[in-house]
Amino acid sequence: MITTNAEARSWLETLPGYDAEAAERLECLVAMLAEENQRQNLVSAASLEQVWLRHIVDSAQLLTHVPRETHGPWYDLGTGAGFPGLVIAALRPECEVVMVESRARRIDWLERARIAMGLDRARIAGQRLELVESQRASVISARAFAPLERLLELSSRFSTGDTIWVLPKGRSAQQELQDLRKWRHVFHVEQSLTDPQAGIIVGKLTDRKG
Template sequence: MDSIQKDFVDRLEERGITINDKQLDQFENYFKILVEWNEKMNLTGITERDQVYMKHFYDSISLAFYVDLKKVGSLADIGSGAGFPGIPLKICFPHIKLTIVDSLNKRINFLKHVAESIGLENVELLHGRAEEVARKHGYRDGFDLVTARAVARMAVLNEFCLPFVKVGGQFAAMKGSNPAEEIEEAARSLKELRGALHKVHSFQLPVEESDRHIVVIDKKGPTPSKYPRKAGTASRTPLI
């Protein structure tokens, strides 16, 4: 274990998350695959090893500081891109059944390679638009926890993500800057999609001290049949 890994492990320990040598190896191999594939496709602008561990891995796992992942059986990560936060959370909490939805097939192929290479089981990787997948049996109102990291404004995200959440489950939006204005703007979408604001958690990433916010929303009732609307509609005409 080198200094970057030790710092990563120690900071997670401070938050009550312990990872073993196998999990640490999975993170290291994930990093190597990310950098290798990033040379031929645009996955991330962050490739320095210490930055990947902090700004991608630690940042992804921060969701578990505020939501008890030990009690989550199924997790859907919408618009996951290079696998954040879904893959780091799956490494830390291997019992979770992870589903990732992304609209770009080459990113799904990358994630399939990652999952196979580092030995992740119970991972489903779906190429498709969230609005279309959310209408399929088994996915609609089907997950304990749904998350999205830096994908869109809350009024749009609610329509992308809340249809996947089972009644009694939660949607957690991972944000950078203060989302107070977005949350206010999203009041109608929450009401329409049977969501209710649970809490907004605020913290700073270690070292660089950049702001992070996690917006946790409770799913209060089944998704009305008219939602989500056709692909692209939520982005063009959000429920505001």
Template sequence: MDATAYRGLLEEGLASLGVEAEPGGVEAVLLHLDLVREWNERMNLTAITDPREMVIKHALDAASGLAVAGVEPGQRVIDVGTGAGFPGVVWKCLRPGIDLTLLESLQKRCRFLEEVGQAVIGPLAGGEGYQVVWGRAEDVGRNPAHRERYDLVTARAVAELRVLAEYCLPLARVGGRFLAMKGPSVGEEILAAEAAVEKLGGRLEEVRELELPDGGGRRSLVLIRKERPTPKAYPRRAGVPAKSPL
């Protein structure tokens, strides 16, 4: 990717979203996108490979979450089902001070994310505050090392909202938040998820719709506050939330 050609597009897009990049952040995001394209030749990381589209539909889409759920240095963040590292790696590039965990169920993608940690996060943040966890959300959500440990839990287009809630809310601390990054039409999903969110200890706090820069499309960002501990029965065993949503 020609960093000079796409740096301006990324910087202008971030400005339009109201998201500031910390020093070195823009370069780190572009390097991450380069690695995604390189590794995509060996494994399925993304169907979007045009550099301009990657800036808009991966990097800027990921960054839009910071416009809604801005995070502070030292806060613990987990990206559930991160895939190629969207939005988590982009957040870490733009906010190096966060303590980021990337949760991914495919081991080969975890190897890619570990390479990103060395090549991108290492030079930017000394490799601090960056952890890759191989596992399923249903299992990790029952692990005391992760259950109710995070200030912010996020997931981008992994599943419908009531399923995502069971994956993600058990990981959020009481008082923490869960940000679901969804497509343009989310109203029916929110209605269908109300009972699940309540059962899991959450409350809908905000739904913000925004337009990605340069015709990138419309997005809905759903922010849920964790108000009570999640009952011990949740998350249910692996595969059950998707097959039988709350």
């Protein structure tokens, strides 16, 4: 279990492909986040004290469940402040990352951060998920976006039998998976590396029942 900023930064160095340029992109994100958070409440002020643990590595750990050769498109639904979308794009700049966010101030923030970080393969889909044009995704992520059943209702149209879902669900992960009734899937819960009580739903969606 990773419990401090120092441990979080050390863990990042173990990721395949992590280099000085990736580190620079993340440093840029952390600096911009601290500044922007004074203008709009992107994340809780308290969480900024452990930003590398609570936001950077909490997002980056999703990459351990996705093959490195996956180049997207990676759809991050309800990106909000940019987690995990901006972190994924920073660590995999060759991957097409689509960040779906409908709130105007968040869209503006995401676009400014994307440009400052040099994320040319990333883009912001600045509208409600229901209005986003369907495209087959290689990966779908969503952090605190919607309950699992509702999330699948909204986004299954982006999924194929090969799409990998990586869904941080906190303490509710196991219960939400147990309560899932309408879908055929091969989901399971992985332990979060940053929170002993949190889980990540990982796997593939095969079909809807009925």
